[in-house]
Each structure stands twice: as C-alpha cells, then as structure tokens.
Amino acid sequence: MSTTHLDISKVSIEFPTAKGFFKALDGVSLKIEKGEFVSLIGHSGCGKSTVLNIVAGLYDATEGGILLDGKEVKGPGPERAVVFQNHSLLPWLTSYQNVELAVKQVFKKTKSKKEMHDWIMHNLELVHMTHAADKRPDEISGGMKQRVGIARALAMEPSVLLMDEPFGALDALTRAHLQDSLMEIQKDLNNTVIMITHDVDEAVLLSDRIVMMTNGPEATIGEILKVDLDRPRDRLALANDPKYVDYRAQVLTFLYEKQRKVESA
Amino acid sequence: MNIPNLSIASLKEKIENFSIKSLLFPLFGILAFVLLWQVGASRVHTSLGEFPGPAVVYEQWGGLVAEHSNERLKEEKFYERQEKRIEARQAKDPSYVGKLRAYTGKPTFFDQIFTSLYTVLAGFGLASLIAIPLGILIGLNSSVYSALNPVIQIFKPVSPLAWLPLVTMVVSASYVSDDPMFSKSFLTSMFTVTLCCMWPTLINTAVGVAAVEKDLLNVSKVLRLGWVTHVMKIVIPSAIPLMFTGLRLSLGIAWMVLIAAEMLAQNPGLGKFVWDEFQNGSSNSLGRIMVAVLMIGFIGFLLDRAMLTVQRFVSWDKTQVLR
Numbered sequence: 001m002s003t004t005h006l007d008i009s010k011v012s013i014e015f016p017t018a019k020g021f022f023k024a025l026d027g028v029s030l031k032i033e034k035g036e037f038v039s040l041i042g043h044s045g046c047g048k049s050t051v052l053n054i055v056a057g058l059y060d061a062t063e064g065g066i067l068l069d070g071k072e073v074k075g076p077g078p079e080r081a082v083v084f085q086n087h088s089l090l091p092w093l094t095s096y097q098n099v100e101l102a103v104k105q106v107f108k109k110t111k112s113k114k115e116m117h118d119w120i121m122h123n124l125e126l127v128h129m130t131h132a133a134d135k136r137p138d139e140i141s142g143g144m145k146q147r148v149g150i151a152r153a154l155a156m157e158p159s160v161l162l163m164d165e166p167f168g169a170l171d172a173l174t175r176a177h178l179q180d181s182l183m184e185i186q187k188d189l190n191n192t193v194i195m196i197t198h199d200v201d202e203a204v205l206l207s208d209r210i211v212m213m214t215n216g217p218e219a220t221i222g223e224i225l226k227v228d229l230d231r232p233r234d235r236l237a238l239a240n241d242p243k244y245v246d247y248r249a250q251v252l253t254f255l256y257e258k259q260r261k262v263e264s265a
Numbered sequence: 266m267n268i269p270n271l272s273i274a275s276l277k278e279k280i281e282n283f284s285i286k287s288l289l290f291p292l293f294g295i296l297a298f299v300l301l302w303q304v305g306a307s308r309v310h311t312s313l314g315e316f317p318g319p320a321v322v323y324e325q326w327g328g329l330v331a332e333h334s335n336e337r338l339k340e341e342k343f344y345e346r347q348e349k350r351i352e353a354r355q356a357k358d359p360s361y362v363g364k365l366r367a368y369t370g371k372p373t374f375f376d377q378i379f380t381s382l383y384t385v386l387a388g389f390g391l392a393s394l395i396a397i398p399l400g401i402l403i404g405l406n407s408s409v410y411s412a413l414n415p416v417i418q419i420f421k422p423v424s425p426l427a428w429l430p431l432v433t434m435v436v437s438a439s440y441v442s443d444d445p446m447f448s449k450s451f452l453t454s455m456f457t458v459t460l461c462c463m464w465p466t467l468i469n470t471a472v473g474v475a476a477v478e479k480d481l482l483n484v485s486k487v488l489r490l491g492w493v494t495h496v497m498k499i500v501i502p503s504a505i506p507l508m509f510t511g512l513r514l515s516l517g518i519a520w521m522v523l524i525a526a527e528m529l530a531q532n533p534g535l536g537k538f539v540w541d542e543f544q545n546g547s548s549n550s551l552g553r554i555m556v557a558v559l560m561i562g563f564i565g566f567l568l569d570r571a572m573l574t575v576q577r578f579v580s581w582d583k584t585q586v587l588r
Contacts, residue, residue, distance in 0.1 A: 056487065057486075058483055058486060058487075075486075076483075076486040076487045076489065077487065077489055078487060078488055078489060080487070081487065082484075082487050084480050084484070086480055088478075088480040088481060088483070088484050090481060090484070090498070090499065090502070091581060091582070092502040092503075092505075092581030092582075093498075101488065101498060102488055105488045105489065105490060105494075106488075136581070138582075156488075
C-alpha cells in the first residue's frame with residue numbers, strides 16, 4: 001500500500017471555553033503528496049491557523065490525527081518546520097545565530113562544525129541574506145526578517161514546511177519579491193509546503209492546490225481547487241492568462257458568494 | 266555654496282540644543298536648589314545652632330578631607346616608628362622577628378564610605394545570587410510560583426529595622442570563630458541588606474521569565490530545544506530587560522537599607538558616622554551630617570548609573586530608553 005506523504009485524517013478540535021466546548025474544526029481530511037505546494041485559504045476565524053498548528057504539533061487534535069510518511073505525529077518537531085507570521089526571530093541573536101540555533105539543534109550529531117557553518121551560509125544564501133548575516137533583527141527590514149525566518153525553517157531540512165501567513169505583515173512590493181524568491185527556492189528544493197494565506201493572488205500564483213475552508217465554528221474543507229499552471233510562473237505573464245483569471249475567479253466566488261461572512265455582510 | 270553653511274548652522278543649532286538640555290537646565294536646577302537651601306537654612310534654628318547652609322557644608326567637607334589626610338599621615342608614621350624599632354632591635358639581635366601591630370585609629374569619613382560601599386555590594390551581590398535563579402524558577406513554573414508567592418508577599422514589605430535584631434542574634438550565635446574572616450558587624454549589615462533588597466529582583470525576574478513571547482516559545486517547541494538551551498537561549502535573554510529593572514530597584518533599596526541598619530546597629534559605615542555626629546552634638550555636627558547626606562545621595566546616584574552602564578552592556582535591546 002502506497003502511503004501518502006502527509007495525511008491529515010478526519011481532524012476535529014474542541015477548545016474549552018467559559019460557555020462549554022467550542023468546536024473549531026470538524027472532520028478536516030486532506031492528503032498531500034511529496035513536493036506539493038498547498039495553500040489554505042478562508043476568512044479569518046475559519047480555523048486555517050488551527051489546522052496548521054495541529055500539523056505542527058502545537059495543538060492536539062480532539063479527534064483524528066496526522067500521519068507523516070505513515071507515522072503518527074505527536075508534538076512539535078523540526079521535521080515540520082514553521083515559518084511564523086511575525087518572523088519570530090530571537091531579537092538578541094544575529095541572522096546567522098538565529099539560523100545556527102536551528103542547525104545546531106537538528107544536525108549536532110550528523111554534521112561537523114565546518115559543515116554546519118557551510119549549511120547555515122547556504123541557507124542564508126538561498127534567501128539572499130548573506131550580507132546581513134551579522135545583523136540583528138532590529139537592524140533589518142520586515143521583509144529581511146521574514147527571509148531569515150524562512151532560512152531558519154529551510155535549514156531544518158523539514159519534510160513539510162508550514163507557513164502561517166508568511167507574507168501577511170509585509171507591504172505589497174516586498175511581498176511580491178518574497179513570493180518570487182519562494183518559488184525559486186521551491187523549484188530547487190521541491191519541498192512539501194502548506195501555506196496559510198488570505199491573499200487570493202498569492203494562493204493562485206504559488207500553489208499546486210488551493211484548499212478553501214468554510215467559515216467556523218465547526219469549519220471544514222469546502223472545496224479543493226487544483227491549479228494547473230506551468231512552472232516557472234511569472235506574475236506579469238499570468239495576469240492576463242485566462243486560466244489564471246479563471247482560477248482566481250473560482251476562489252473569489254467561493255470566498256465571497258458561497259462562504260460570505262455573515263457578520264461582515 | 267549655501268549648503269555647507271546651512272549644515273554648519275544646523276550643526277551649531279544641534280550643539281546648542283544639546284548643551285542647553287544636557288548642561289544648562291540641570292545647572293539651573295542645581296543653582297535654584299542651592300539658593301533655596303541657603304535662604305531656608307538661615308531661618309531654621311536648632312539647639313546646635315543654625316541649620317547648615319551650602320557654605321557651612323562646604324567648609325565641613327574641607328574639614329573632613331583634612332581629618333582624613335591627617336589620620337593617614339598618623340598611620341604612616343605609626344608604621345614607620347614600628348619598622349624603625351624592629352630594625353633597631355634586629356641590629357642588636359639578628360634572631361629577633363618583629364611583629365607589626367595594626368593601626369587602630371578612629372575610622373574617618375572616607376573609611377566609613379568605603380566600608381558602606383563594600384557592605385552594600387556584598388549584600389546586593391548575595392541577594393542577586395539568590396533572587397535571579399529563584400526568579401527564573403518561579404517564572405518558569407506556575408506551581409512553584411503559587412507555592413512561594415504568599416511567602417514573598419509577606420516578606421517583601423518588611424522593614425530592615427525589624428530584621429536587624431534577629432539577624433544580629435543569629436549571626437552572633439552561629440558565626441563563632443577564633444580567627445573570623447569577616448567581622449560580625451559586616452555580616453549583620455550584609456544579611457539585613459540581602460533580606461530587604463532581594464524582592465524586586467526576584468519578582469521582576471519572575472515576571473520577565475513568565476512573559477516570554479508565545480511565538481518564541483513556539484519556536485523553542487518546534488526546535489525541540491532541551492530545557493537548559495531553552496532557558497539559556499530564549500528565557501533569560503528575553504527576561505533581561507525586566508531583570509535589570511529589578512536589579513536597579515534592588516540596589517537602590519540596598520543602599521537605603523544599609524544606612525538605616527548601620528545607624529541602628531552601630532555597625533561601621535556611613536550610617537554610624539551620621540549617628541556618631543548626632544550623638545556628638547558639637548557645633549560642627551549638623552554640617553557634617555549634611556555632608557554625609559549629600560554623599561549618600563551622590564553614591565546612590567553613582568551606583569544606579571553603574572548598574573545602568575552594565576545594563577547597556579548586557580542588554581540586547583539597544584532601542585530601549587534607559588533612564
């Protein structure tokens with residue numbers, strides 16, 4: 001039996017609140033292949049971050065579970081590296097030291113000092129941040145911090161890369177720049193990625209599949225859209241591509257007609 | 266051609282603004298204070314004469330400096346005489362081994378300052394050695410926090426004067442040695458300072474440790490950092506700013522407590538100097554006490570600045586406004 005790379009199987013989660021249990025997710029099932037780029041999109045509060053946190057192991061599912069290469073996931077670990085929305089770099093360490101902390105933790109038994117150094121520099125190189133290796137987070141821009149955050153996650157050599165609205169806090173230009181960088185890295189490394197976003201263009205541009213989530217509570221997967229566009233993708237060329245426009249329209253239709261947010265209507 | 270002129274002008278303006286804010290205004294404040302002091306002092310009459318004004322205090326300061334150098338001179342001569350005597354005896358009898366007797370003159374104002382300084386630093390150092398690790402432990406573990414919190418809350422507001430008799434008795438009873446390394450008075454003052462000043466460091470460290478950003482804790486979890494690495498790399502650095510807030514409060518308290526303890530216990534130090542002058546009751550006394558008051562304030566200020574300098578050096582957060 002061929003096992004799926006990452007199997008999210010009938011995951012439900014309940015949070016205890018003052019008014020009893022709050023069921024945030026209900027029966028979320030998703031199978032992801034190796035090297036696939038999957039986006040989770042939905043209105044805020046639909047539980048997309050919760051799905052990611054369960055895969056990361058930061059939350060425990062009440063029902064169902066996660067299988068990674070056939071093994072059940074318990075607790076967080078570097079094989080499921082997370083890129084957080086707010087970079088989450090340690091402000092007292094330089095870019096290099098931030099990546100080093102991860103590398104030392106993951107490779108202390110398998111890599112020599114020299115190899116670790118090369119690996120750190122290699123990952124900073126991937127995100128074009130070698131020039132700021134010795135700068136601390138408060139000395140570099142928001143986009144650069146996010147790049148270092150990505151380098152730290154990539155340096156863990158994760159089986160699955162989890163990205164929680166990685167570009168959400170950035171301005172449009174920086175965001176486009178980083179999306180291009182991410183596509184470039186993805187082409188070389190062919191990582192399995194789950195990315196949360198609320199940006200329709202970002203989802204269509206980057207993903208192989210877009211998972212659209214219904215509104216909470218008891219949120220679940222509404223529709224899954226397969227994005228069949230050739231890679232490398234170019235944002236300018238795609239802007240007028242009828243297929244791209246159609247994908248975009250499908251996601252928008254889902255978000256603003258089928259799953260229109262009641263309170264904001 | 267106008268541009269360089271302009272930039273020079275703006276530079277000049279900057280320098281002027283800087284000197285006004287950093288020099289002129291403080292100077293003005295000090296002058297106003299001295300003036301008020303002079304006017305106020307001349308209206309207050311005590312049984313020991315007029316309340317000392319700035320001029321009298323300055324004069325007494327000179328007196329204290331002279332007294333100190335006299336005392337040092339006497340000490341020097343005392344040792345010189347002994348050495349000569351020993352030499353003379355050795356000339357007669359080569360097998361004679363001389364023994365230098367220690368000088369036992371009265372400690373001067375500056376000797377007392379020195380005593381107070383190392384006592385406060387020892388007490389504060391001991392308090393920090395206890396409070397920082399304990400604070401980290403409390404901050405990390407809410408059960409330990411719940412267990413220790415009532416004890417901390419009870420002991421935190423206790424005045425040094427209440428501790429003093431207990432500490433004195435315990436030290437006299439337990440520190441018995443024929444050749445003591447420390448004098449009992451030093452230990453009493455030091456432990457009293459420690460007991461009173463450890464609380465702000467303890468509480469601020471605990472709060473700082475407990476307030477580590479959730480995102481950073483998640484990073485630690487994803488990396489599966491071990492307990493020691495987690496504490497050293499994530500918890501302590503992020504608690505450092507609050508830890509220093511606590512340390513500075515503690516050092517301030519330590520200095521105030523020490524003076525009070527020295528006065529009450531008659532332990533050597535600035536507090537004893539003030540008390541002795543008060544008991545002495547000569548016409549110079551009030552002026553000398555005023556010198557001591559100003560000196561206590563000045564040293565307290567220097568201690569705080571020193572702590573600030575250490576904080577600047579240690580803290581990663583250079584953007585933090587330190588005052």
